[in-house]
Amino acid sequence: MDLVVAKGLSKRYGGIVALSEATFSAHAGEVHALLGENGAGKSTFIQILSGAVRHDAGTLKVDGADYRPTDPDDAQARGIAAVFQELSLIPDLTVEQNIWFRREPRTLLRTVDRAQLRRRTREMLDRYEFPPLRPDVELRRLTLAERQIVEIAKGLAKDPRVLILDEATSALPAREAEWLLGLTRRLASEGRLVIFISHRMAEVRAIADRLTIFRNGRTVAAHEAGGVSDAEIVTQMIGRNLDRLYPDRVATATERVALRVTNFSSGRLDGASFSLREGEVLGVGGLQGHGQRELFQALFGASPATGTVELWGKPVAITSPRAALTGPDGIALVPEDRRGQGLLLTKSVRENLTLAVIRRFTERGLLSSRKEAELVREMVDFLRIKAQTPDQLAGTLSGGNQQKVIFGKMLLTQARVLLLFDPTRGVDVGTKGEIFQLMRDLAAKGYAILFHSSDMPELVHVADRVMVLRNGRVAAILEGEKISEESILGAAMLEGEAA
Amino acid sequence: MSEFLARNRLILLAYAGMVLLLLVTAVFSPGFLSASNLRSTVVLAAFVGIVALGQTFVIIGGGIDLSVPWVLNCAAIIMTLLCGGQDLPLAWVAPLVLAGGAGIGLINGVGVAKFGVPPIIMTLATNVILQGLILVVTGGSPTPPAPGLIKFLSVGRIGPFPVIALIWLLLTVAATILLSKAPFGRHLYALGTSVTVAEFSGVPTARTTILTYVISGLTAAFAGILLTGYSGQAYLGMGDAYLFTSIAAVAIGGASILGGSGHYLGTVAGAMVLTILTGLLPALNLSSGALLVVYGAVILITVSLGSEAFAGLARLLRSSAHKGEA
Numbered sequence: 001m002d003l004v005v006a007k008g009l010s011k012r013y014g015g016i017v018a019l020s021e022a023t024f025s026a027h028a029g030e031v032h033a034l035l036g037e038n039g040a041g042k043s044t045f046i047q048i049l050s051g052a053v054r055h056d057a058g059t060l061k062v063d064g065a066d067y068r069p070t071d072p073d074d075a076q077a078r079g080i081a082a083v084f085q086e087l088s089l090i091p092d093l094t095v096e097q098n099i100w101f102r103r104e105p106r107t108l109l110r111t112v113d114r115a116q117l118r119r120r121t122r123e124m125l126d127r128y129e130f131p132p133l134r135p136d137v138e139l140r141r142l143t144l145a146e147r148q149i150v151e152i153a154k155g156l157a158k159d160p161r162v163l164i165l166d167e168a169t170s171a172l173p174a175r176e177a178e179w180l181l182g183l184t185r186r187l188a189s190e191g192r193l194v195i196f197i198s199h200r201m202a203e204v205r206a207i208a209d210r211l212t213i214f215r216n217g218r219t220v221a222a223h224e225a226g227g228v229s230d231a232e233i234v235t236q237m238i239g240r241n242l243d244r245l246y247p248d249r250v251a252t253a254t255e256r257v258a259l260r261v262t263n264f265s266s267g268r269l270d271g272a273s274f275s276l277r278e279g280e281v282l283g284v285g286g287l288q289g290h291g292q293r294e295l296f297q298a299l300f301g302a303s304p305a306t307g308t309v310e311l312w313g314k315p316v317a318i319t320s321p322r323a324a325l326t327g328p329d330g331i332a333l334v335p336e337d338r339r340g341q342g343l344l345l346t347k348s349v350r351e352n353l354t355l356a357v358i359r360r361f362t363e364r365g366l367l368s369s370r371k372e373a374e375l376v377r378e379m380v381d382f383l384r385i386k387a388q389t390p391d392q393l394a395g396t397l398s399g400g401n402q403q404k405v406i407f408g409k410m411l412l413t414q415a416r417v418l419l420l421f422d423p424t425r426g427v428d429v430g431t432k433g434e435i436f437q438l439m440r441d442l443a444a445k446g447y448a449i450l451f452h453s454s455d456m457p458e459l460v461h462v463a464d465r466v467m468v469l470r471n472g473r474v475a476a477i478l479e480g481e482k483i484s485e486e487s488i489l490g491a492a493m494l495e496g497e498a499a
Numbered sequence: 500m501s502e503f504l505a506r507n508r509l510i511l512l513a514y515a516g517m518v519l520l521l522l523v524t525a526v527f528s529p530g531f532l533s534a535s536n537l538r539s540t541v542v543l544a545a546f547v548g549i550v551a552l553g554q555t556f557v558i559i560g561g562g563i564d565l566s567v568p569w570v571l572n573c574a575a576i577i578m579t580l581l582c583g584g585q586d587l588p589l590a591w592v593a594p595l596v597l598a599g600g601a602g603i604g605l606i607n608g609v610g611v612a613k614f615g616v617p618p619i620i621m622t623l624a625t626n627v628i629l630q631g632l633i634l635v636v637t638g639g640s641p642t643p644p645a646p647g648l649i650k651f652l653s654v655g656r657i658g659p660f661p662v663i664a665l666i667w668l669l670l671t672v673a674a675t676i677l678l679s680k681a682p683f684g685r686h687l688y689a690l691g692t693s694v695t696v697a698e699f700s701g702v703p704t705a706r707t708t709i710l711t712y713v714i715s716g717l718t719a720a721f722a723g724i725l726l727t728g729y730s731g732q733a734y735l736g737m738g739d740a741y742l743f744t745s746i747a748a749v750a751i752g753g754a755s756i757l758g759g760s761g762h763y764l765g766t767v768a769g770a771m772v773l774t775i776l777t778g779l780l781p782a783l784n785l786s787s788g789a790l791l792v793v794y795g796a797v798i799l800i801t802v803s804l805g806s807e808a809f810a811g812l813a814r815l816l817r818s819s820a821h822k823g824e825a
Contacts, residue, residue, distance in 0.1 A: 302699065325701035333699065341699045344692045346759065355689055355700040358682045366680045409700060 001064065003028045003193050004049070004162060008058035011044050017398065018044040020217040021058065026210065028161065031184050031194045033204045033225070036214030036237055042197055045214070046164050049195070050082035051075030062162075079161035083151050083168050089139050096121040096135040099154045124157060128183055131176055145172050152180065156187075163187060164195045169203060181207050201230055213237055246461035247437045250444065253280035253464055257313065258448030259299075259331070259417050264307035266298035267291070270472030271307070276417070276448045281439055283463025283483075284452040286492040291472035292452050293336065296421045299450075300324050300333040311417060325356055330415030334406050334423050338399070342406040345395030349387045350376045352394045353408045379408040384434065400431025407438065418442065418449045424458065436462050456485045468492050509753025509761075513768035516751070516801065520775045528782035538661055540774055542654065545667040546729070548770035549722040550741045551748040552674055553604070553715025555766045558749050559678075560711040561691040561758030562611060562618035567719040567745055569629035570603050571738035574723030576633055578649075579642040579733040586648045593724065600720025601713045603629070608709030622712075639735060645727035653728030663725060667767075670718075674763040687711065691758030743798075744773050750802040772801065 006024040010017070019041045026032040034042045047053045048060070051069030060067045062078055069075040072082075089098045096117050097104075105116035121135045131149060139147060148171040155163055165184065169177040184194045184207050198204055204211060205225070212222045213236045221236050239245075259276040269291035276282045284292055298305035301318040309316055311329045318324045324331045335341035344352055353376050354361060361372040376390045383404045387397060394405055403423060410418065420439070424432045439449055439462060453459050459466050466478045468491035476491035525532045550567055557564045574596045581592045603625060610621040655662045678684040686707045689697040697704050722741070727733045746756075748769035754761020776797060780790050 300699075321699050322701040322703060335699055340693070341695050344689055344696050344759075346692055347688065351685065351688070355685065355697075355702065358685045362682060366676070367682065367685075413701070 005061045010057040022219045030209040031188045031207045033208035033211040034197045040214035041217040042214050081155045081158040081160035082164035083155040084166045091140040099157050162193045166197045245433050247440045252444045254278045260310040262308045266305035267294040268472045269294040281449045281463050283459035283466035285459045285488045286469035290469045296419050325413045328414045331417040332410035332415035333419040336421040343394050348391045350390040357412045400427040420451045510765035517768050517771045524779040541664050542661050544770045544774035545663045547744045551745040551766045553718035554745040555749050555763045556711040556714045559691045564622050564715040566622040566625040568738035568742045569626045570719040571723035573633050574720035575727045575733035578724050582646045584643040586646045600716040604713035604716025608712035612705040612708035642733045644732050649728035653725045747798045
């Protein structure tokens with residue numbers, strides 16, 4: 001009989017659907033891999049399973065009995081333990097204190113039985129052939145990989161029937177990762193269920209008996225590991241319409257420079273220089289944390305910067321977002337954090353759309369609802385925002401429609417240089433396609449677009465040119481045939497390939 | 500129409516509470532619904548309402564103004580001192596005192612918006628400083644009586660209507676226009692909902708914040724001037740009651756104390772509720788100590804209803820019931 005069974009499992013965060021009618025089943029004694037892109041719903045699923053969040057709808061059964069944990073302790077009481085990527089350990093406690101935290105063996109006087117604590121720790125570390133680890137060392141003195149191993153020990157110390165490993169190998173060096181793979185097989189052979197999340201196909205191939213594939217909050221397939229090819233798995237992970245996701249790349253760039261940035265520095269951004277032309281989509285890539293965020297924020301006036309910025313040939317000093325958005329020479333930003341920076345969740349679509357340009361809808365100083373309603377309707381139609389009425393609260397829209405509202409707000413300003421920071425993050429595939437098409441349409445109308453994405457294929461398929469940042473500098477600008485995931489990654493990681 | 504009801508549920512609730520409270524009071528004290536008694540209730544409510552006007556703007560913007568008691572008190576004392584019981588000096592004294600109130604608001608606003616001082620600290624400090632200054636200036640001696648014109652404005656009548664009720668009505672119209680029909684209102688609600696989103700949408704956040712405190716300083720000073728007409732003169736401590744009532748009126752009126760929602764129309768009902776309540780409680784023959792306890796408790800409950808605190812309590816009860824099942 002199956003040990004863990006989920007049917008119709010759903011979880012929403014406001015308007016964002018994190019998990020939609022997921023199904024899952026796994027039995028004792030197997031290693032079950034979860035596969036899917038970031039945001040596909042794997043994390044939400046294991047958070048529900050481990051008691052960190054509660055599902056809105058659907059049923060979850062463990063051993064045939066209804067299972068709805070109120071918190072992680074409750075989940076553990078039912079024999080389910082999770083090892084997460086974010087570490088839960090306390091730096092000032094020792095290895096053994098961390099492993100048995102809140103479940104320490106006690107003496108008659110209810111103090112911690114230190115001898116027993118040490119004995120149990122040794123026993124467990126020996127039994128599962130852990131890499132060398134001293135039980136009495138404080139956590140703060142360990143490396144990241146060692147801490148990950150302690151985290152695994154802590155999960156095992158609960159003697160769970162179901163152990164969830166969330167990308168546990170990603171922080172481990174090759175030998176330790178190898179040990180962990182052996183460990184998962186052994187745990188399965190002891191009759192436990194190991195739920196294993198990894199982005200490394202080879203690992204999944206090496207240990208998984210079965211696998212479940214997530215996409216856009218849904219479970220799209222479950223397979224016996226032997227019965228499916230790598231190519232099939234990838235296709236199911238990213239969806240079949242991959243070729244139709246991206247619009248045709250029609251070159252619309254003119255010779256006119258819309259934005260010229262010279263020796264621009266802000267935080268990690270260290271002297272970047274480049275130019276963006278009218279009608280062009282310039283991609284910004286590179287490894288995370290190499291100045292992309294600072295570049296976008298500083299260009300929008302949201303953080304201070306040095307260097308020179310010219311918009312449409314005129315030098316400008318952008319000291320605030322308000323200054324950035326003003327006038328036909330403006331510069332607009334679709335920000336990274338949709339909920340924290342982009343949208344008033346408790347206000348209506350209408351109020352959000354017109355917030356930046358509300359003064360335009362006045363007659364003798366007073367708002368004209370008629371004028372406002374007209375423009376709101378046009379923008380809702382143009383972007384195909386799916387809202388019941390313009391008075392619907394923005395927070396109740398789906399992620400994709402929320403993003404469209406932010407686009408609309410920025411398009412209502414007269415700014416024709418657009419900064420798009422990861423505009424498709426957490427957006428469903430359908431809307432992603434619409435956003436890419438919109439970008440191309442806007443470029444054709446003479447907008448100049450600076451486009452960052454954490455998803456490399458988007459840069460490859462949508463941008464006319466791709467600028468790669470490394471250590472806060474422009475490491476390369478790739479054009480035409482030279483744009484590929486390999487070339488972007490190469491420029492992002494290798495030295496000596498300056499632009 | 501149902502959209503309107505849903506959107507303004509809390510404001511309508513405040514008015515329903517007001518009517519209910521009126522009826523209850525009428526039962527306990529039969530003379531309460533007489534014209535003269537209703538008039539005096541409205542007059543008293545008007546003082547609360549005027550102070551709470553500025554407070555409404557500040558709270559919607561995500562701040563709070565704790566300096567109203569002594570802005571009000573200072574305005575009252577300086578006005579009576581400078582006028583010396585005469586009407587004529589009002590021509591320059593009234594603008595001066597109002598400008599002074601606005602100036603204090605400007606200091607509060609700049610401190611909060613430009614220097615990042617938390618609103619509670621900023622306005623509390625201003626309040627204490629003003630209290631100290633006015634003690635130094637007056638030495639605690641009594642002030643001359645209020646000018647006749649001020650007495651007319653606060654207790655006089657035009658036909659059956661108290662003058663101050665008409666003033667309150669005008670201010671209510673002005674506040675409603677600012678909140679609902681001016682770009683400033685949109686900016687204010689955005690600011691109170693999320694400073695970052697407002698900033699990223701090009702809202703002049705600092706200017707908008709400062710303006711709310713200026714309005715609050717203005718209305719507190721205006722209320723101070725008018726209040727001397729009601730009590731006959733200015734005295735130390737006359738503004739103290741308005742700290743709690745101005746904030747409670749806003750909260751009872753349906754605004755979130757965290758900002759971003761609410762309307763002055765709700766505050767008007769809140770001011771009425773508070774004032775009717777002070778009329779009802781003496782009719783219950785409670786001791787003055789018990790009176791304060793009941794007054795405070797009723798306000799606490801009223802404000803909690805429909806607020807975050809209430810929602811939180813409900814959630815807590817639900818989840819403990821849930822645990823009971825398991």
